Amino acid sequence: MKAVISRTYGTPEVLELIEVEKPVPKDNQVLVKVHATSVNFGNLALLVGKPYLVRFAFGLTKPKYRIPGGDMAGRVEAVGPDVKAFKSGDEVFADLSGSGWGAFAEYVSVPEDVLVQKPSGISFEEAAAVPMAGVTALQAIRDKGEIQPGQKVLVYGASGGVGTFAVQLAKSFGAEVTAVCSTRNVDLVRLMGADHVIDYKREDFRKQTQQYDLIIGVNGHQPLSVYKRALKTGGRFVHVGGSGLQLFQTMTEGPWISMAGKKKMGAFLHKPNPTDLRYMKELIENGKVKPVIDKTYKMNEIREAFNYFAEGHSQGKVIVTV
Template identity: 55%
Template sequence: MMAIVYTKYGTTDVLKFKEVEKPTPKDNEVRIKVHAASVNSWDWDLLRGTPYLVRLGGLLKPKYNILGADIAGRIEAVGRDVKQFLPGDEVFGDISGCGWGGFAEYVCADENALTLKPASMAFEEAAAMPQTAVLTLQGLRDKGRIQKGQKVLINGAGGGVGTFAVQIAKSFGAEVTGVDNTSKLAMLLSVGADQVIDYTKEDFTQHGQHYDLILDVVGNRSIFDYKRSLSPNGTYVMVGGSMARIFQVLFLGAWISMIGSKKMGILIHKPNINDQNFMKELFEAGKVVSVIDRRYPLSEVAEALRYLGEGHPKGKVVIRVEH
C-alpha cells in the first residue's frame, strides 16, 4: 500500500510518499480501507517533535512512522475477537490511542476506537470530526459545564476546533461569540455564531463584555486578560496554545480558581467512543456539520500540513485517499 512515512522529526520535507507493507489486524483489531483522513495540530506537533512533551515514547525519533489520527473508511478485514463490526461496515474514529497510521491507504485499529458512519455522512465529513469535535465537546460540556442561556466566547473560532465549538455551544442553547480574523467572520456567522469579533481590529479583553465561559483555542493572551473577561462565576478552558501559556494557566489558573469564584484550567483531550457517538447524533440531528476548508490527495499530505501549520484553515483540512 501507499503511505506517508517519516523516520525523523523535522519539517514537511522529511515526509515521504512511499510503498509499505499492508498491515495485518490483531485479534481485537479491524483493517480499514481508508477513504479520508483529516489533519490536526497534533500531527503538526508530532512531525516537528515540538513541544518536547510530544516526544514521550519517541525522544530521538518518532514512535510511529505514519501520522494521521482521524480516519474514515470501510472495514476490509476483522480480527478473530472483534464483535462490533463486519467486513463492509463504514466507520470513522480517532486512532491516536492505538498506533496512528491514518495517512495511508489501509490502517489497523482497535474496534473500540471506531464508530459506525451514518449513510448520510460522507467519508470526508466523518474524518473531519473525531479528534477536534470530541476535544471541543469535552471542553465545553465536561470542563466548562456549559448551560443553556450562557454567554460563551470561542477564541480562535475559525479553525477546526473552533467551528465545532461554535456549533456545539449553540446546540446546548448558549449565546456564542466567535473571535478570529476578518476572512473567517462570515463563515462563523454561517455556522451559528451570534456575534463575531475581528481580533485584528478589536481586543475582546478590553471592551468590557463578560462571558460565562471562554473556550480558548489559541492561548494568545495573558491569563489575567481572560480573567478580566469572565463573569463573576465564569469559567475559562484552554484547549490550545503555546507551552508558556499552558504553564501559566496550569499554575496561575489553579491559584486563581482556589482564591475566587472564577475557574481557570486546561483540558487534556482523551479519545472517547461515547463522545464520538454523541457527535454522530448531533450530526444526524442536523445540529453540527463538518466545515471543510481544503481537500488534498494522500500524496500531498506535506502540503496539507504546511497549510495547517501556517494557521490559514477555515475549518478542517481533509486528506482524500483514492485507491
C-alpha cells in the same frame, strides 16, 4: 500499500510516501481501507516533536509511531475472528491517537472498540474532519467547561477546526455564543450559529467589557489576565490551543487563580473516546453540527497539507484523501 512515514522529527519535508507492508488484523481487530484523514495539532506535535514534553509519549529521539495520522474515515475490508460489531463493507470513522495512530495509509488495522459507524448523509472527507477536533470541542465545553443552557459563551479562535465545532456545540447546549475571529471568517462563524462576532482585526478584544460564563481559548495570544477579566464570577476559562506562552501561563498561573478566587482557569487535553464520537455522530445526523472543510489534499501532497495547516489560518479542517 502506500503510507506516509516519519523517520525523524522535523518539518513536513521529513514526511515520505513509500510502500510498506499491508497490515493483517489480529483476532480483535478490524482492517479498514482508509478513504480520508485530516491534520490536527496532535499530528503537528508528532511531526516536529514540540513542545518537547510530547516526546515522553511520542518518542524521545525519534517518532515512536512510524505512520502518523489520527483521524480516519473508511470502509471495513476484513475483520478478525473475535470481532462482533462490524463486518466487511461497513463505513466507519475513528480517532486512532490512542491506539497507535497510522491513518496516513491506504489501510490500517485497529481494535474493534475504537471504531464508530460513520454518520449517514455525509462524505468520508466530512467524517474524517470530526474525531479529534469534534471530540476535543465537546470535552472542553461539556466536561471541562461544564456548560449550562442560557450561559454566555465566548469561543476565541472560532474559525478553525476545533473552533467551528465549539461554536456549534455551544449552541446545541443552549448557550448564547460570541465568536472571536478575523475579518475574513466573520460570515463563516455566523453560519455556524454564532449570536455575536468580534472581529479582532477591527476591535481590540482587550478593551471589550462583556463578561462570559465560559471562555474556550482555541487560538490566539491573549495574556491570561485578559481572559480572567472577561470571565464572570464563577466563570471558567478552558485553554484548548494557542501560543506556547499562553499554555505556560494557564498551566502555571491557572491553578493559583482557580484556588484564590471564584474564576476557574485551566488547560485541557482531549482523550480519544468512542462514546463521545458516537455523540458527535448523533448531532451530525440530527443536523445540529456540520463539519467545516477548508482544503482537501491528496496523500502525495501531505507536505503541502502540513505546511498550510501550520500557518494557523485554516477555515475549518484540512483533509487528506487516501
